[in-house]
Amino acid sequence: MNSEKTYFFDNPDNIRKVLRVFYATCFVLFALDFVIHRHTEYRWEGLPGFYPVYGFVGCVALVVVAKWMRTFLMRPEDYYDKRELADDDEPDDIASVDVPPTIHLGGGRDHA
Amino acid sequence: MLEIAPFIPFFIAAALGLFLRGWARALLFIAVPILGLINLWQLGAGADAGVEFGHYTVLDFNLLLFKTDKLSLLFGYLFHIAALIAVIYALHVRDTLQQVASMLYAGSALGAVFAGDLLTLFIFWELLALTSVFLVWARRSGRAYMAGLRYFTLHILSGLLLLGGIIIYSQTHGSLEFGQIGLNESAYSWMIFLAFGIKCAFPFFHNWLTDAYPESTPTGTVFLSAFTTKVAIYALARAYPGTELLVYIGATMACFPIFFAVIENDLRRVLAYSLINQLGFMVVGIGIGTSLAINGAVAHAFNDVIFKGLLFMSMGAVLHVTGKINGSELGGLYKKMPKTTVLCIIGAASISAFPLFSGFVSKSMVMSAAIKNGHDWVWLILLFASAGVFHHAGIKIPYFAFFAHDAKLPAREPPVNMLIAMSIAAALCLTVGIYPQALYSLLPHEVAYTPYDVTHVLTQLQLLFFSALAFVWLNLRHLYPPELPSVNLDVEWIYRRLVPDVLRTLFNRLFALDQRLRTAAVGGVARLVEGVTVHHRADGIMARNWLTGSMVAGVVLLLGIYLILGWL
Numbered sequence: 001m002n003s004e005k006t007y008f009f010d011n012p013d014n015i016r017k018v019l020r021v022f023y024a025t026c027f028v029l030f031a032l033d034f035v036i037h038r039h040t041e042y043r044w045e046g047l048p049g050f051y052p053v054y055g056f057v058g059c060v061a062l063v064v065v066a067k068w069m070r071t072f073l074m075r076p077e078d079y080y081d082k083r084e085l086a087d088d089d090e091p092d093d094i095a096s097v098d099v100p101p102t103i104h105l106g107g108g109r110d111h112a
Numbered sequence: 113m114l115e116i117a118p119f120i121p122f123f124i125a126a127a128l129g130l131f132l133r134g135w136a137r138a139l140l141f142i143a144v145p146i147l148g149l150i151n152l153w154q155l156g157a158g159a160d161a162g163v164e165f166g167h168y169t170v171l172d173f174n175l176l177l178f179k180t181d182k183l184s185l186l187f188g189y190l191f192h193i194a195a196l197i198a199v200i201y202a203l204h205v206r207d208t209l210q211q212v213a214s215m216l217y218a219g220s221a222l223g224a225v226f227a228g229d230l231l232t233l234f235i236f237w238e239l240l241a242l243t244s245v246f247l248v249w250a251r252r253s254g255r256a257y258m259a260g261l262r263y264f265t266l267h268i269l270s271g272l273l274l275l276g277g278i279i280i281y282s283q284t285h286g287s288l289e290f291g292q293i294g295l296n297e298s299a300y301s302w303m304i305f306l307a308f309g310i311k312c313a314f315p316f317f318h319n320w321l322t323d324a325y326p327e328s329t330p331t332g333t334v335f336l337s338a339f340t341t342k343v344a345i346y347a348l349a350r351a352y353p354g355t356e357l358l359v360y361i362g363a364t365m366a367c368f369p370i371f372f373a374v375i376e377n378d379l380r381r382v383l384a385y386s387l388i389n390q391l392g393f394m395v396v397g398i399g400i401g402t403s404l405a406i407n408g409a410v411a412h413a414f415n416d417v418i419f420k421g422l423l424f425m426s427m428g429a430v431l432h433v434t435g436k437i438n439g440s441e442l443g444g445l446y447k448k449m450p451k452t453t454v455l456c457i458i459g460a461a462s463i464s465a466f467p468l469f470s471g472f473v474s475k476s477m478v479m480s481a482a483i484k485n486g487h488d489w490v491w492l493i494l495l496f497a498s499a500g501v502f503h504h505a506g507i508k509i510p511y512f513a514f515f516a517h518d519a520k521l522p523a524r525e526p527p528v529n530m531l532i533a534m535s536i537a538a539a540l541c542l543t544v545g546i547y548p549q550a551l552y553s554l555l556p557h558e559v560a561y562t563p564y565d566v567t568h569v570l571t572q573l574q575l576l577f578f579s580a581l582a583f584v585w586l587n588l589r590h591l592y593p594p595e596l597p598s599v600n601l602d603v604e605w606i607y608r609r610l611v612p613d614v615l616r617t618l619f620n621r622l623f624a625l626d627q628r629l630r631t632a633a634v635g636g637v638a639r640l641v642e643g644v645t646v647h648h649r650a651d652g653i654m655a656r657n658w659l660t661g662s663m664v665a666g667v668v669l670l671l672g673i674y675l676i677l678g679w680l
Contacts, residue, residue, distance in 0.1 A: 007446070009446070009515060019584065022580070022584065023581075025577060026577050026578060026581050029570070029573055029577050030574070030578075032574075033570075033574070036566060036570060038566070038567040038570065039567050040567075041484070042483055042488060043488075045571075051571045051572075051574035051575045051578070052574045052575070052577075052578040054495060054499070054575065055574065055575040055576065055578035055579040055581075055582070056578040056579070056581055056582045057582075058495075058496045058499045058500065058579070058582075059500065059503050059578075059579045059586075060582050060585075060586065062370060062371065062374060062496075062499075062503060063374060063592060065371060066371045066372075066593060067593045069371055069372075069375060069600075070593065070596075070598075070600070072601075073375075073600045073602075074375070074596070074598045074599075074600055074601075075599045075600070075601060076598065076599065077597045077598055077599055078599075079599040080599060080608055080609070081254075083609075083612070084255075084258050084608070085255065085258070
């Protein structure tokens with residue numbers, strides 16, 4: 001309904017500005033590690049840049065591993081549905097299961 | 113102040129709700145949690161030692177309907193608040209089944225946390241399953257029906273384990289009082305542990321949650337996310353505090369769902385995975401078992417209900433308005449739903465534990481407790497999980513729903529009752545985040561914990577901003593996995609695919625064998641008939657004509673044999 005109106009993120013300049021502020025904040029937060037003395041309880045925690053590096057590397061690793069998991073976990077959207085929501089079993093199964101055995105009784109009666 | 117168990121008003125309201133419509137029902141359903149909360153507050157404030165009433169006797173066991181201490185009171189307050197928010201969120205719904213079921217469900221949760229004995233707990237444990245499954249079925253789709261069945265089956269299994277454990281427990285203890293049980297070599301302790309674990313979505317038993325919650329209605333999921341798992345957290349905190357196994361189970365729960373959340377397309381299923389991740393933090397806290405850790409676990413349960421409820425509400429609003437919930441189909445909604453966007457971001461900031469938001473003041477307690485008790489590796493895992501939860505719940509949910517590429521969906525802000533409910537939740541997230549003492553004063557143990565010091569705030573901000581930086585970098589490099597319409601296999605594959613397939617193959621083999629046997633039998637009968645017929649044909653031995661003389665000769669032969677036999 002507002003197709004004429006341009007919104008904040010429609011303008012690439014705005015996105016660039018937001019990102020620049022974001023990068024600057026990241027830099028300041030990283031630099032603060034060298035200024036502020038943190039009290040630490042864990043042996044690696046005291047290393048300058050531990051938290052930024054852990055956060056960044058952790059998230060990249062998370063995404064890389066998750067993407068790799070897709071290679072063997074991803075299935076089509078109807079993977080379960082086509083089996084669970086189908087009214088009947090798949091046709092190929094019916095062929096082997098549901099055909100009633102045909103019985104020919106009285107093989108000798110044909111002479112009568 | 114009335115000495116009335118909190119579940120009773122909810123059950124009465126549900127019964128009246130069957131006959132009331134419109135404003136009358138809305139007012140009743142809003143009044144019950146508000147008045148119940150006030151009443152409970154007065155009951156709790158009146159006695160530090162705890163209140164108990166509602167004694168009754170079954171089979172010589174003294175049972176107790178209502179018993180409070182600080183632990184159960186906190187969950188009691190929480191459930192009243194959650195019920196109020198969810199009821200307001202669902203006010204526009206014109207579906208008696210759903211509204212009645214949700215009141216019964218909220219009441220059952222309250223009954224469970226104030227149960228003074230195991231048998232009463234069991235009754236409400238089962239009622240939780242029985243009432244909540246209707247919220248799943250209320251979607252009235254085939255998928256919801258199947259998911260509800262699976263959900264119900266697992267919860268009944270949990271109830272049966274609990275009942276079995278209680279029976280063995282009663283034989284050895286003679287009393288059914290619900291207190292610390294603890295893991296030991298006895299069968300009952302493991303059965304009850306597993307019963308709680310199933311409801312708490314322990315790894316391998318977690319799929320009922322990711323399966324059923326996203327299939328429920330937009331409003332039903334908000335109720336579901338608040339109660340069942342938190343009752344399980346409460347039960348674990350009461351019966352199994354300080355069980356070391358829980359630390360490792362919790363660390364696993366905090367860690368593995370985030371991988372699934374990153375590649376999941378259904379945004380409410382992403383939230384379901386992140387719900388397990390948050391439960392992991394609480395389970396770790398219970399497993400550590402110190403005052404700080406238990407406080408952290410319980411405080412986090414409180415906050416999680418509010419912010420996860422807020423996130424489920426915002427996604428429910430998106431689903432309600434657009435009819436879509438898959439990340440691959442959404443995007444750009446901030447233009448048409450700015451209020452929902454802001455509320456969702458407040459929820460996202462809370463779950464990510466941004467300073468000044470509620471998650472920060474509770475998650476850090478569990479983390480501090482982990483490191484204070486020498487669980488270094490667990491602490492590292494939880495830190496990774498904290499970064500991960502920001503990545504998938506904090507960024508992915510708002511980004512793919514409200515920003516990213518504009519899907520140009522027709523949308524508008526959701527109904528005003530939805531916005532009010534979300535605003536209440538958002539206000540609570542901020543209140544607890546800014547003034548944590550309000551929550552800390554309600555915790556089971558005395559706390560001397562200050563979340564806001566320079567180290568905590570700085571390190572948390574560093575962790576979060578650089579997680580966000582990773583997201584930005586991956587996105588700009590087009591390395592971030594796109595949202596794809598897909599299903600990702602999880603443990604549920606075993607009982608949704610493998611077991612049915614194995615059974616199918618087995619039965620096919622059996623049917624084939626049966627058919628072969630029958631064919632062989634029929635063939636045998638046919639051959640027998642054929643063999644007999646041969647002798648009756650025109651030239652067969654049985655069809656020959658015999659002479660009368662031969663008959664007489666035969667009779668004479670018989671008489672002769674008689675004569676000889678008579679002599680002997």
